[in-house]
Amino acid sequence: MNELTHADVLVLGGGASGIAAAVAAAKAGLQVALIERNPFLGGLATAAEVGTICGLYKFSKKESSEYIAGRFAKDFAECLKIKSGTKPLFNPSGLHYLPYHIEAFKKLCSDLLDEHKVKRFLNTKLYSLSRSDTKIESVSVNTEGESFRFTIGSVIDCSGDGLLSQLADLPLIKSEHYQAAAQVFTLQNLNETDESILGLVLMKELRRAIKEKKLALYFDRVYVIPGSLTHHCVSIKIGLPLDVTHAPENLHELKRVAHTFIHELTGYLIQHVPVFKNASVLHIAPQVGIRVGLRTTGRYILTEEDVLQCKKFEDGIANVSWPIEEWEQDRRVKIRYLKEDDFYQIPARCLQSNTMDNLFTAGKCISATDAAIASARVMGVCLQTGYSAGFMAAASALNTPLADTIKQIREREL
Ligand SMILES: Cc1cc2nc3c(=O)[nH]c(=O)nc-3n(C[C@H](O)[C@H](O)[C@H](O)COP(=O)(O)OP(=O)(O)OC[C@H]3O[C@@H](n4cnc5c(N)ncnc54)[C@H](O)[C@@H]3O)c2cc1C
Known part of the structure; x- marks a missing residue:
């Protein structure tokens, strides 16, 4: 020592x-x-x-994103916005967030x-x-x-x-009981430039595949990261259908399940959904996300x-x-x-x-x-x-x- x-x-x-x-x-x-x-x-x-900072802005159905967080968080977000070249987004429920x-x-x-x-x-x-x-x-x-x-x-x-x-x-x-873990990964070469259309196509096609029993039920927990679709690449978050226990081997198992999930999902999308026809996995985030x-x-x-x-x-x-x-x-x-x-x-x-x-x-x-x-x-x-x-x-x-x-x-x- x-x-x-x-x-x-x-x-x-x-x-x-x-x-x-x-x-x-x-x-x-x-x-x-x-x-x-x-x-x-x-x-x-x-x-x-x-991919996004939440908790900075007021919960409000107004389009403008107004800070609720304190001064340091605000200054941090303003610098990050400039360095990232992003701006706050909001959804119809009234949630505002900053992609980075x-x-x-x-x-x-x-x-x-x-x-x-x-x-x-x-x-x-x-x-x-x-x-x-x-x-x-x-x-x-x-x-x-x-x-x-x-x-x-x-x-x-x-x-x-x-x-x-x-x-x-x-x-x-x-x-x-701990909240579900998630894995983020990025796909490249997409044939769609509108993020909301991409999100809808993804949701519709996955629901159909689940209904037709081509994919397991847990493939409904797939989300586009808001603000991530640029240069024909998009980041996607998948919820993992495995308990989080905080035991040492749990993290390895979550990672293994995440990689299998990503490859099955990507394979299905490339084969069956035209906007993903030329897609491939560009990158998988180094760490599984443990929420709590x-x-x-x-x-x-x-x-x-x-x-x-x-x-x-x-x-x-x-x-x-x-x-x-x-x-x-x-x-x-x-x-x-x-x-x-x-x-x-x-x-x-x-x-x-x-x-x-x-x-x-x-x-x-x-x-x-x-x-x-x-x-x-x-x-x-x-x-x-x-x-x-x-x-x-x-x-x-x-x-x-x-x-x-x-x-x-x-x-x-x-
Ligand atoms: C899948 C997922 C999606 C999320 N989405 C969003 C979102 O869109 N927007 C949002 O605002 N929040 C989101 N969150 C929540 C948010 O990301 C986290 O709650 C937040 O980043 C936690 O910050 P933190 O500083 O408390 O901890 P962390 O970011 O976890 O930082 C803890 C640090 O401590 C280090 N550390 C731990 N143990 C040791 C040790 N023994 N020695 C040295 N270093 C150690 C770790 O390496 C880590 O870097 C999400 C979380 C998950 C998991």
Whole structure:
């Protein structure tokens, strides 16, 4: 073990929430280290290529996309829009979202870390920690066969999986049943340039094939990623008909099923549907998308009622109008909408561990029930919780009152 590196604030995970957290902590003038096991930044946004940022805009049937998310998320989206050359899209239900390019997302994350002098450790896996009854004292990481130990002031878990709470044996919020995983892939050489027509053709042809028993029932869980049809290429998301268990071998099995699904689907489309006649698989996203993982138990657990009743909190640090999206293994997505033009808030307490004074969480592993995280996990929200967690962790490392910091976040961001 190589001794010892110090970080005032250590951020675990380089996804949307981790980038936001690291930037905020660095803005507070602290030494910040970000640990990421992948060789690139972006988390699910780039590894699973989910393709659009949701949770940035108001839920509204108006055509114009109006921001509901806080200032950092808005600035992030505006930069990404320029780098990607995209604009917000909306659907008739009133949902607005921003398509982006994968490489533009990676570049923006990298630029932000450089600009704020965050020390990044890519290809680096956090595997253990030491703690007292009330504090995480240090964490150990492994990079290319070498181990290092970081002593820390405070730490933010943006692993998407409550990993620090798992390693510290702290109380976790688990699900009895996890949402369906999905795989994104890209087809090239399509003979259709209108995305909505392509989506309709795909849906109609798959329904017909299922009815005629040429394809299995689960081929109805196939979706075009909005805004992805360019240069005769399109990205498609398939819902995987296999349970997500979070057991180590589960990920391999999901990946195997995804590849079989893609090849069967593509083969059928090429043979039977004229717009796909010349198509072939250009690319398969490196990672299967796991929607929900384990979550750290915080000082408050966000609930389904908070979401659906659009509850506001005195320590609310994120505004959210995204619906509860439930993706199951055996059916298409079920969506429960909020009241139009309204929103709920996420209290700062959802980002604070209920046992460790210097442990914070952000993104898809904040303290929330199954139904609540099914709304709060989208990236526009991860950017907001990440940014707030960064300031809160900085306040904890500096020993300044958290209540003042939360007040400042609310004034500046919302
Ligand atoms: C199929 C699918 C489709 C989706 N579609 C959309 C969409 O269209 N729009 C939208 O806004 N949201 C969408 N989401 C949700 C959204 O993508 C995620 O909830 C969000 O990106 C999570 O961000 P995060 O920062 O919390 O976690 P992640 O993006 O998961 O980042 C966690 C990071 O931590 C790293 N990490 C984990 N453990 C370790 C370790 N031990 N050591 C070092 N690094 C580690 C991981 O490598 C990863 O990079 C989708 C999700 C899925 C699965």
